[in-house]
Amino acid sequence: MSGIDRITGRFEELHGRVGLMTHAVVGYPDLRSSARIFSSMASSGASFIEAQLPFSDPTADGPSIVQANHAALRAGTTTFSSLDLLSSLRKETTIPILIMSYLNPLLAFGIDAILDRAARDGLDGFIVPDYPDDESELDLEAKCAARGLALVPLIAPATTLIRARALAEASASPFIYAVMRLGVTGRKTELAEEALSRLGALRDVTGRRVAAGFGIRERSQVEALALRADCAIVGSALIDAIGEALAKGLDPAAAVGAKVSDLVGAQVS
Amino acid sequence: MRHDERYFGDFGGRYIPEVLRPAFEELEAVWNSAKVDPAFAAELKRLSSSWVGRPTPLHFAQRLSAELGGRRLYLKLEGLAHTGAHKINNALGQALLAKRMGKRRLIAETGAGQHGLATAASAALLGLECEVFMGEIDMARQQPNVFGMRMYGASVTAVKEGTRTLTDAVNAAMKNWTERVSDTHYVLGSALGPHPYPTIVREFQSLIGSELKSQIMDAEGRLPDRIYACVGGGSNSIGTFSAFLGDSVELVGAEAGGRGPAPGDNAARVAGTGRVGIAQSYKSLFLQDDNGSLLATHSVSAGLDYAGLGPQLAHLAATGRVRFEAVLDDDALKAVARCARFEGFMPALESAHAVALALKEAPAMPVDSIIVVTISGRGDKDLFITAPHFDREAWLAFLEAEVTRLRGEAARQDKEAARQDKEAAR
Numbered sequence A: 001m002s003g004i005d006r007i008t009g010r011f012e013e014l015h016g017r018v019g020l021m022t023h024a025v026v027g028y029p030d031l032r033s034s035a036r037i038f039s040s041m042a043s044s045g046a047s048f049i050e051a052q053l054p055f056s057d058p059t060a061d062g063p064s065i066v067q068a069n070h071a072a073l074r075a076g077t078t079t080f081s082s083l084d085l086l087s088s089l090r091k092e093t094t095i096p097i098l099i100m101s102y103l104n105p106l107l108a109f110g111i112d113a114i115l116d117r118a119a120r121d122g123l124d125g126f127i128v129p130d131y132p133d134d135e136s137e138l139d140l141e142a143k144c145a146a147r148g149l150a151l152v153p154l155i156a157p158a159t160t161l162i163r164a165r166a167l168a169e170a171s172a173s174p175f176i177y178a179v180m181r182l183g184v185t186g187r188k189t190e191l192a193e194e195a196l197s198r199l200g201a202l203r204d205v206t207g208r209r210v211a212a213g214f215g216i217r218e219r220s221q222v223e224a225l226a227l228r229a230d231c232a233i234v235g236s237a238l239i240d241a242i243g244e245a246l247a248k249g250l251d252p253a254a255a256v257g258a259k260v261s262d263l264v265g266a267q268v269s
Numbered sequence B: 001m002r003h004d005e006r007y008f009g010d011f012g013g014r015y016i017p018e019v020l021r022p023a024f025e026e027l028e029a030v031w032n033s034a035k036v037d038p039a040f041a042a043e044l045k046r047l048s049s050s051w052v053g054r055p056t057p058l059h060f061a062q063r064l065s066a067e068l069g070g071r072r073l074y075l076k077l078e079g080l081a082h083t084g085a086h087k088i089n090n091a092l093g094q095a096l097l098a099k100r101m102g103k104r105r106l107i108a109e110t111g112a113g114q115h116g117l118a119t120a121a122s123a124a125l126l127g128l129e130c131e132v133f134m135g136e137i138d139m140a141r142q143q144p145n146v147f148g149m150r151m152y153g154a155s156v157t158a159v160k161e162g163t164r165t166l167t168d169a170v171n172a173a174m175k176n177w178t179e180r181v182s183d184t185h186y187v188l189g190s191a192l193g194p195h196p197y198p199t200i201v202r203e204f205q206s207l208i209g210s211e212l213k214s215q216i217m218d219a220e221g222r223l224p225d226r227i228y229a230c231v232g233g234g235s236n237s238i239g240t241f242s243a244f245l246g247d248s249v250e251l252v253g254a255e256a257g258g259r260g261p262a263p264g265d266n267a268a269r270v271a272g273t274g275r276v277g278i279a280q281s282y283k284s285l286f287l288q289d290d291n292g293s294l295l296a297t298h299s300v301s302a303g304l305d306y307a308g309l310g311p312q313l314a315h316l317a318a319t320g321r322v323r324f325e326a327v328l329d330d331d332a333l334k335a336v337a338r339c340a341r342f343e344g345f346m347p348a349l350e351s352a353h354a355v356a357l358a359l360k361e362a363p364a365m366p367v368d369s370i371i372v373v374t375i376s377g378r379g380d381k382d383l384f385i386t387a388p389h390f391d392r393e394a395w396l397a398f399l400e401a402e403v404t405r406l407r408g409e410a411a412r413q414d415k416e417a418a419r420q421d422k423e424a425a426r
């Protein structure tokens, strides 16, 4: 099964319920803990995993995620070891796994090499925040599609609906990523009615599933998104849960599991 | 499809996140209209003369020339421009662009503090708000400029992430811009970053080279044989070189050789180990590791301490039109002293890299050679680096005495205030 098929299938299995995509930086706080954190996400009710390759200059990210990137690099995480971790994770769980990466780590590994490896290992797609549609020299979209991998289009608050439609049409991804506010990741987003109703419009014009992220930190926000989006994306709040657990000497994987359960509204026993 | 207008050969582009797209479309549009508008040019020219103090002089370095066996050395003194470096040429130009766009707030990154100072001064001149992002390490080593920026009314925000120097200051400014695209213009300080910045910054800096060309023609009746400039991101060098790209003049860029060639010890991208990558929203040469993360860099001069290189210079390096050499920290420091003793002029540590290279290479040139070095800035800002380097004991004694004196003064003032309070209460 291709990554694109697995993602589509996963949305179908949700039967209209809002999904949860959980994000963490691979190798934060170290590779072993990171492997347990991703497993814990999968077993606590996440519907998709977004795994970020650590990079020195994550320009779309706020302080929590930047700090996690730097900690992962200091702990010796490489692109190779990140991919090894994800291929082990793939053997444990069937939920879709998307790689989030800035361009330079992909270039340094080799674009074809990393896409081949991702497809071979059964990973499902890529999210690349510094790859705009009009710098298509690298041909990432076609190269992903040829391997059955999704390259997820990012839609900003000021992106017009006409442009959103064009971005979706140029992409084989089953879903788009709607960025819910300006700025970088982290700070909690106030979900105004205007922004929420835009999600419905985005779904209509693009004909794709809509995953909404940036500043989604709490169950109440996930509930607010439930009627308008197909998936909520949570990143910094989980990184913060890891950081708090570490500071208290607690198990970060358990802390992430508890937070994910809370976000999906599961009864915590 | 490739947007060729964004590229210099293989380098450049505009690798921005979707959130910044409207800001770049607006900037490109205003630039395209301003660059052909005679009124814009006239306003920039008026302020460049009355406020910046242009044209800056081309100084014949008589005593250094004699030291060089009669080879004729000229110094283009950008350090005599207002705020002490070439940075003002670009900052003022972009501040005028911001006004034209109706923005009310400027942000900037800064390394040595010269670009921050120039932006803060331009903001004050035009009545705009200003916030400058500066690495924590750079704030400590370029303290006089931090104070200057605050005097001009800017807020200076310490960047505590990553390298805590220029590379991370660029990230911080770019991130701030994604929050405030509607009312803010990002005044990028060097000829780097996503299109159209490399072009805008080069154009605002190109008067260095065009002035120099007519000044040397007046002085010598011919073009120089060789021109040197230091290269951080590349604004003073491309501003110097762009007027000469079509001439048979050898162009040489001095990069920071730092403590030596080991990774992390320098900022030599061309003369060192930079490799092609895409970071900070443009494609160029970057000092990076095998995983594509940017390396920490080192230079005694904050302004050259940067992991990337402006894309046009990367292209000119690839074609061989500009030669690049690395200059060690120690040689730059020596060049500051030599310039001060022989010419009565103290260059900035950044500019001293170019001086050091010229002084080293000149003796191998024919004796009738004409050499020009762009002195991008003056050395006042480096007081806290050069004073302890050249005169450690005296400087320490001064600082200690000064701290004691200021503490005593503050205590006396507190006591006096308490006495007055008591009196008023009575």
Ligand SMILES: Cc1ncc(COP(=O)(O)O)c(C=O)c1O
Residues within 6 Å of the ligand: B085, B086, B087, B111, B112, B113, B114, B115, B189, B190, B191, B230, B231, B232, B233, B234, B235, B236, B237, B302, B303, B304, B348, B350, B351, B376, B377, B378
């Ligand atoms: C005096 C001076 N020279 C040179 C530079 C390096 O920048 P660029 O290569 O853009 O000229 C700086 C940067 O801060 C500077 O302050």
